[in-house]
Amino acid sequence: MLILSNIDRTFNKATVNEKKALVDISLRLDPGDFVTVIGGNGAGKSTLLNLIAGVHRCDRGSVALDGEDITHLPEYRRAKYLGRVFQDPMRGTAGDMNIDENLAMAKRRGSVRTLRWGISRAEREEYREKLGTLGLGLEDRLGTKVGLLSGGQRQALTLIMATLKKPKLLLLDEHTAALDPKTAEIVLRQTNEIVSGKGLTTLMVTHNMSHAIKYGNRIIMMNGGKILFDISGGEKKNLKVEDLLERFKVSQGQELDNDRMLLA
Amino acid sequence: MGDFFNLIRAWHGAVAEGIIWSVMTLGVYITFRILDFPDLSVDGSFVTGGAVAAMFVAYLNVNPFLALLASLAAGMLCGLITGFINTKMKIPGILSGIITMTALYSINFRIMNNSSTVALIGTNTVDVVVRDFFRGISAVNAQLIIGGVLALALIAFLYWFFGTELGSSIRATGNNPHMARSLGINTDSTVMVALMLSNGLVALSGGVFAHVQGSSSLSSGPGTIAIGLASVIIGEVVLGKKLGFILRLSAMVVGTVIYRLIFATVLFAGLKATDMKLISALVVCFALYLPTARKRFVSWQTRKRGRVPQLGLVPDAVMEDIIDGSDKDPDEPNLHD
């Protein structure tokens, strides 16, 4: 269970470039919640995920995960609890290292790195099996450098890596945005299978409104560093894109600036 | 004819020295290629290694092997300092190295009892011990034995180390620090461990070099990094980068030996020993310029002929190797096959 309380985050404070990225954000995720996050450019979605992951610290407020206050824990120590997939396919994997080496590092997320050999034979079997479920043929290429994979393959691999050791919270920041539509669908479907299969608590940022509606049990819309609304349950199930646009208009008194958001 | 034999003799010595210096190149390889951190502190830690190894045998009468261990430890301390400046004080890598290097100049002078050279004539150095052990072998052959054993042991050690969990996390840190942190790797620590290992090897090399040369001197430091980089690049160009990890490490030894052979030949041809730093600088500069040169060349050719150029002069595979200085070549075989 994730609890964010009254979080503020301002970039470049007291300069002309001052930017309030998050303003008094409070949010509570129950175990098993699969929350999709939407919002225009600069709404603060990435900042929110980065704050939870410890990439940025908050100016005010606290982050608690399963009762532990992690507000001041450095990024590498929070990693123990978090699975993350990023928008940039390059970011989640080490391109110069093999597929199996990447997986082996992900499997050791949160444990002390010792002088034991970095990967065991038994592990390789496990990875082969896991990669097989993707249906991308990666199971026969364990010894291939990740740098040789396509963006979609890399994202699928990062997804497996993020969930290899069950995270308390899975953070997905537009992880299909850099992929072509067909590959994006495949990766999203895999995401959904893994999340529901393992019952993972998940925050998924997407710029695709219909994806945000189709997946998950809860949807959050952000704008100007605030959470505008938070819809779950039956209401979320019956939501339409038009409803979202309408609700945005009502709360903000203006049309949604949708240069990046996909409505359909 | 006498000249010819002199040249052969010079080459013989160059091979021996090259193998000893290759320990330093392996250290530079760790930072420059694996950690992606151009570490200039080696200009200082090479001398620190030499100074410690010299003082331990000359003044403390310590067993020469223990003296070399002390060099290794001193070098690791130097690396730790650079790592601390970089990761904890958030000073950029190049500057961190310069700071340590500068500070070490004064410290090395103090280690050497406030003098700029320490002579080791008539002291019990490693090569003396080895020559006693293998009765009657020449000084150069003793150097070959010392350097060869050390280089082989280190290649085996590094192969093992970079395959361990800790070693893998260092490689990940050099390759993608964001990913490393997101997987729970403390990148501050991995940077420090890698810098310690690197500077430890550089200092060890400096220690052995001081022993076999019979002196330790402050002036042996400046330019070490350029020599190391030149050796790394020569090794990669000669053996190619599409090799397994063991061979890539071995290429560092080959590269350093070739560097020393060039050095010996240049001296033989009448240039001064001090000219060699200019040559290393040019080698490094040219090698680092190649990727840009290639891009310019390609766009110039395309503009001129309106088609994709053929790189006729140099075989493509070799050209790829030379220009791909970034080590981000995904075609390289895997580390531990």
Ligand SMILES: Nc1ncnc2c1ncn2[C@@H]1O[C@H](COP(=O)(O)OP(=O)(O)OP(=O)(O)O)[C@@H](O)[C@H]1O
């Ligand atoms: N490191 C930073 N330094 C300064 N400003 C930043 C930084 N990161 C984000 N910002 C600013 O904070 C605001 C929120 O950015 P954020 O990246 O969280 O938006 P987002 O909702 O993820 O948008 P997008 O859909 O474009 O990814 C933006 O105005 C952005 O310019």
Ligand SMILES: [Mg+2]
């Ligand atoms: Mg974003």
